[in-house]
Amino acid sequence: MITTTSAAHAGEAVADLVEEVAPSVVTILAERSLKEVSANGNELRSPDNRPFDEFFRRFGAPENFSDRSNRGAPGHALGSGFILEQDGLIVTNHHVIDDANEITVLLHDGREFDAVVVGQDPQTDLALLSIKAGEPLPFVQLGDSDDIRVGEDVVAVGNPFGLGGTVTTGIISAKGRNIGSGPYAEFLQTDAAINKGNSGGPLFDMEGNVVGVNSAIFSPTGGSVGIGFAVTSNIVDLIVDDLRDDGAVDRGWLGVSIQTMSPEVAAAIGIEDRKGALVSGVVAEGPSDGTIEIGDVIVAFNGEKVSDSNDLPRLVAAAEAGETSNLLVIRDGAEKALKIAVGQHESATLAQPPEETEKASARMLGVTVAPLTETARSDIGLDDDATGVVVTSLAPNGPAARSGLLVGDVIVKFGEEKISTPDTLKKALQKEDGDPALVLLNRRGHQIFVAVELA
Numbered sequence: 001m002i003t004t005t006s007a008a009h010a011g012e013a014v015a016d017l018v019e020e021v022a023p024s025v026v027t028i029l030a031e032r033s034l035k036e037v038s039a040n041g042n043e044l045r046s047p048d049n050r051p052f053d054e055f056f057r058r059f060g061a062p063e064n065f066s067d068r069s070n071r072g073a074p075g076h077a078l079g080s081g082f083i084l085e086q087d088g089l090i091v092t093n094h095h096v097i098d099d100a101n102e103i104t105v106l107l108h109d110g111r112e113f114d115a116v117v118v119g120q121d122p123q124t125d126l127a128l129l130s131i132k133a134g135e136p137l138p139f140v141q142l143g144d145s146d147d148i149r150v151g152e153d154v155v156a157v158g159n160p161f162g163l164g165g166t167v168t169t170g171i172i173s174a175k176g177r178n179i180g181s182g183p184y185a186e187f188l189q190t191d192a193a194i195n196k197g198n199s200g201g202p203l204f205d206m207e208g209n210v211v212g213v214n215s216a217i218f219s220p221t222g223g224s225v226g227i228g229f230a231v232t233s234n235i236v237d238l239i240v241d242d243l244r245d246d247g248a249v250d251r252g253w254l255g256v257s258i259q260t261m262s263p264e265v266a267a268a269i270g271i272e273d274r275k276g277a278l279v280s281g282v283v284a285e286g287p288s289d290g291t292i293e294i295g296d297v298i299v300a301f302n303g304e305k306v307s308d309s310n311d312l313p314r315l316v317a318a319a320e321a322g323e324t325s326n327l328l329v330i331r332d333g334a335e336k337a338l339k340i341a342v343g344q345h346e347s348a349t350l351a352q353p354p355e356e357t358e359k360a361s362a363r364m365l366g367v368t369v370a371p372l373t374e375t376a377r378s379d380i381g382l383d384d385d386a387t388g389v390v391v392t393s394l395a396p397n398g399p400a401a402r403s404g405l406l407v408g409d410v411i412v413k414f415g416e417e418k419i420s421t422p423d424t425l426k427k428a429l430q431k432e433d434g435d436p437a438l439v440l441l442n443r444r445g446h447q448i449f450v451a452v453e454l455a
Helices: 004-024 053-059 233-246 263-269 311-317 374-380 422-431
Strands: 025-032 075-085 089-092 102-106 112-114 116-121 126-130 153-158 166-177 187-190 202-204 210-217 228-232 256-260 277-282 297-301 324-331 334-341 367-371 389-394 410-414 437-443 446-452
Touching: 004 025, 004 153, 004 166, 004 202, 025 089, 089 233, 116 233, 126 233, 153 210, 187 210, 210 233, 228 233, 297 311, 367 422, 389 422, 410 422
Parallel strands: none
Antiparallel strands: 025 075, 025 102, 075 089, 089 126, 102 112, 116 126, 153 166, 153 202, 166 187, 187 228, 202 210, 210 228, 256 277, 277 297, 297 324, 324 334, 367 389, 389 410, 410 437, 437 446
């Protein structure tokens, strides 16, 4: 039975926690041109009926809100973030600052600073920013999201609808949620109220540690209905370390296609508990070619259990390219131990981290690339001796897209550097000092040069 006294103590605990952590939570203002389009292809715009115009004028508009009556002005996206290190390293969501022309960070005490993007990872919707305040800043620690239990109290602090410093409380409703955002992110579900503008803000446990980054809500109305999702702090820890290193995320790659087993498939293979990831394909010339076989069931990776197909990509992604990893598979009804040198997955964003000089802080191509395997050569229609890396996606307004690069193009040379792997392209970007940069492409068997103005 919860008494009035115990409820009062619980309220005091939350108040004490907020007093301690609130100074480390920041508001992020990202400015975009109104010509940017939303995911459905429409211009970002306000509703025809605008009963909240005065509210937004006074307190700021929510994410992706733009006023059609002032088309010449930039569109503003509001989000949240938190200071992870006292020198001004800030964590937020990728979608908060994606395609921003200018990013401003507002501290709890009202000070404003221009922010530089250290790196971002669309695959986990995380981004790392840096500001220079000239003095140590209040910061918070990442907790262990594996340790928090369903039912434990949590506190969200952020900037919903421009109302900075807003606190909401709730519990962890579920763990290990997969919300269809890709294979590398894992989410905590919470009923703490999360609304537009909370994106990128921290979800705290009652010890004041960040256990998640608030990133998404399920809502038929657009407002909080008590189902919010936060990227786990353990994923954040991995991504931040990688982004801090070189501005991009280097993921391990096995070169296999996997699936979760249905009861019928598990019975046919002879596996009773349906645990593991079933290999349905192996990439020719990939790291697993000749070692892993179609039909293998991967049940462990480097000592970590693989319960289903959602577990394996995160475990492999955390391994370093070239690192020899230990796999346990079930093949023909028996366990078999394998050793495989993990390959390198396509880079998230090929960028140089910010440094003191403008040149060093601005080297970005705006592409994701993958190794040119035998299968890729065949799919694109290239000769067997073609070399380079294949473009798998383009940032809509990135330098590469503006210069006419297409998905499926193969980057053969960048400047004077021959490109053979995603890593050699990253190194070439870091060395390139010409602007525009000369890029040699192989486009379905025809080689062409393009000049790319790096941003």
